[in-house]
Amino acid sequence: MGRLKISPVVKMPIEVQATTALRNAIVSGAIRAGERITEIQISQQMNLSRATVRTALHQLAKEGLLTLVPYTGWTVVSLSAEDVWELYTLRSAVERLAAQLVASTITPAKAARLTEALDVLIQECKRGDTARIAEADFGLHKTIVLLTDHGRLGFQYGLIEQQTRMHIRSSYAIIPSPKRIIEDHRPIVEAICAGKADLAGRLSEQHHLAEGEKHLAHLKRLEKQEPAKTSAAAPRSARKRAPAT
Amino acid sequence: MGRLKISPVVKMPIEVQATTALRNAIVSGAIRAGERITEIQISQQMNLSRATVRTALHQLAKEGLLTLVPYTGWTVVSLSAEDVWELYTLRSAVERLAAQLVASTITPAKAARLTEALDVLIQECKRGDTARIAEADFGLHKTIVLLTDHGRLGFQYGLIEQQTRMHIRSSYAIIPSPKRIIEDHRPIVEAICAGKADLAGRLSEQHHLAEGEKHLAHLKRLEKQEPAKTSAAAPRSARKRAPAT
DNA sequence: GCGCTGGCTATTGTCGCCAATCGACACACC
DNA sequence: GGTGTGTCGATTGGCGACAATAGCCAGCGC
Known part of the structure; x- marks a missing residue:
């Protein structure tokens, strides 16, 4: 009796799947840089609880893709x-x-x-x-x-x-x-x-x-x-010269 | 009527405070490297809802201080x-x-x-x-x-x-x-x-x-x-020679 | 004695609901 | 017209309860 030819099912918590889907949406441009998104909006679109979406958004904030103003909203970073x-x-x-x-x-x-x-x-x-x-x-x-x-x-x-x-x-x-x-x-x-x-x-x-x-x-x-476009997001730093090598 | 001499109150969501407290506990050694912790245990000790603690733990996992086995538990990393x-x-x-x-x-x-x-x-x-x-x-x-x-x-x-x-x-x-x-x-x-x-x-x-x-x-x-101590945690990598410079 | 199966416990995952906060707007007063 | 105050709506923050999963252990069969 050998191994059956069935591919293993890869188990992945929904939170992780939501994080991956959102990351891809952001990196691919489906959700645009600078855009404001809300937990409610995303949870409705993904048919998931808002708390689950919230975990995913917090993860992506940690990756530098989103910023959060508490009690106000999330914004996709727009890079200055x-x-x-x-x-x-x-x-x-x-x-x-x-x-x-x-x-x-x-x-x-x-x-x-x-x-x-x-x-x-x-x-x-x-x-x-x-x-x-x-x-x-x-x-x-x-x-x-x-x-x-x-x-x-x-x-x-x-x-x-x-x-x-x-x-x-x-x-x-x-x-x-x-x-x-x-x-x-x-x-x-x-x-x-x-x-x-x-x-x-x-x-x-x-x-x-x-x-x-x-x-x-x-x-x-x-x-x-062009007129200066407002920049959401990542910590602003003064521009410096590149290091000499 | 000038400015009153009152220091501003720094508002900080509980989630952020919990994350900071846990990070300090881990980095300071109050929670030891390699130790297993549970959301229930931490939520009881901090008198917070488990969901709040969970958010904090996920943040710290993203910082490389904790690892999570889904449905099983959290472990403080022990560095190999x-x-x-x-x-x-x-x-x-x-x-x-x-x-x-x-x-x-x-x-x-x-x-x-x-x-x-x-x-x-x-x-x-x-x-x-x-x-x-x-x-x-x-x-x-x-x-x-x-x-x-x-x-x-x-x-x-x-x-x-x-x-x-x-x-x-x-x-x-x-x-x-x-x-x-x-x-x-x-x-x-x-x-x-x-x-x-x-x-x-x-x-x-x-x-x-x-x-x-x-x-x-x-x-x-x-x-x-000493006997090899089991290492929880961070992705294992083969040791390489240091780069020549 | 060993391996398999089922049940139980402990944990995290996910949910919906209430609480807290912020920003915008309307209104009143000077 | 400008400033201050209060209210409301929209959002995130935080909660407790139910659902899903993994690991362990006891019991059974070979």
Whole structure:
């Protein structure tokens, strides 16, 4: 009597499912940045008790996707220039660490996975579909982070990624040319695979700082052309110069 | 008719107060690492509804202080060697970024605050009380992070700090000599105040990696002397070598 | 003696309802 | 017209009760 060919049912509390569905709705743009939402509205749409929805919303607030004014309401964050600066500087630090960790523990198997992810990115760049290029780009970076086998780093990276995705969807992000994307990413992967931790870390950090600064300058130009849009949400910080490296 | 001299009442929802009280209880060691707690037990002790306590516990789980097995119970995390590795590597990256950011935007006022925090640390090292030295040490690092004016960085640092504090309380942490502490910290502060972002970042990163590795080696020696203690909690990761720099 | 099954207990999950708070608006007074 | 006060509606905060789940233990069959 062998094993039956039945897929296991994955049990998941409703709270967790609600959190996941709401996170996806926010990150995908189905619920827009800056939008006000209420527990009542969401509980009716999801056919769940308000308390269950409330737990989910609190979780997402902790992830930086929502802000709550007690007794008043919830707002999906809308990222200001300062938020953008925070995200790309933090991402540069996290990804520097990831590149260093993977490079210092590189194995043929890890190198193969990295090379494969880079190949996917290169193929998408040749195809030219910007959405698929962006996905492959995220995929390569996620692979580096996953190869660290560092749970907290992966968690932190996930928070940064989802906020970055939200922002890209709700703004007029500039997309580097496919040629440039390949030129930027290949040396990072090569340094990691060659076990050059210091070089890999520096290249990775530089890549994100450079892209972040370009994007920020672009946003500033857009702001000059339009009335300032009110920014809900994340703690405001004064903009600082990027760290010299 | 001018302003009355009455201090404003700081309103804080009970949920937030409960979260803060529980966080303090965990970080201070009043609730021990590895301990199992239940919503019912905590709600009775705090004289609050279980639902309120539940919200608080979920928040703290998100901060990495607790883990939940659905329908079964909550456990205060007990940090394994792998967790320690994760914390100090992540801390090294975060503090590297902080040092770089402050150094690249240094002002006389910031330099004064940093120098003051270093002076406090030096004074405590002369006094020799290890608890006060540790507090002054944390205080200096927190000052650097706060001077970045980077909300997300401060939040991330706070998570690392509280988990580190928990671990220090629940383990036989080795404390560096006061002389060594001064030798390690002074060059970091000097580099930051001199606006040398690259040097400040490297020194800061190195400081945490070196201390972390020493501590980890110490833990490994302790583990060899005792039966393995079961580790609740945080995602397990394989130990990796520290990144070369 | 071992493995399986069922029942019980203890816990978290989810619900609906009452309580507390905030913001907007109307009204009264100066 | 401006300011202060009170009320109301909309929202979140907090509660206790019922539902769902997991783990443990006793009993039974082989």
